Structures are given as C-alpha cells and as structure tokens.
Amino acid sequence: MIEKKLVLCNKLGLHARAAMKLTDLAMAFGSNLQICYNQRCVDAKSIMEVMVLGASYEQEVILKADGDDEQRAMEAMIELINNRFGESE
Numbered sequence: 001m002i003e004k005k006l007v008l009c010n011k012l013g014l015h016a017r018a019a020m021k022l023t024d025l026a027m028a029f030g031s032n033l034q035i036c037y038n039q040r041c042v043d044a045k046s047i048m049e050v051m052v053l054g055a056s057y058e059q060e061v062i063l064k065a066d067g068d069d070e071q072r073a074m075e076a077m078i079e080l081i082n083n084r085f086g087e088s089e
Helices: 016-027 047-053 070-082
Strands: 002-007 032-037 040-043 060-066
Touching: 002 070, 016 047, 016 070, 032 047, 040 047, 060 070
Parallel strands: none
Antiparallel strands: 002 060, 032 040, 032 060
C-alpha cells in the first residue's frame, strides 16, 4: 500500500465535475483506491462517496492505493489533482 498527501489546488475543490474525473480515472485501475479528508476515507471509485467528502480548495487530502497497479494508479491520480482536474483555476 502506498499513500500520498496532496493539497487541492483547483478553486472549486472536489465538486461534481472534479469528482467525476477522479472516479472515472480510478475505475481504470484494478487496485483498491481511496481518498481521505478530515480523517474519513472513501472509495475513489464511488462518485457519491468522493463528493460527500466535501474537500475544498487548498485542503489536504490523502490518496491511498493498494494492488498490482498501485504505482501507476497513484501517479495518474496525483497528475490529475496537480493539474487541477483540467480546470483553468
């Protein structure tokens, strides 16, 4: 299992579109993927669970990956978040 702390740098945080992009990406991997915020971890493959976290701009989240493709999955999720989910702000 690997973990990584990141700060959400897109202005709207994990709003619906960002949550959808994260869950769509997570579904492409076989590993168990979680995102944690305020000591609560949810399945990164569930859009409802990701949205309910309510993580907002400049808040720290923790990504967790466990499985055969955990390294590739983690790298992809980090890239998505660091690129602000493809948003300009």
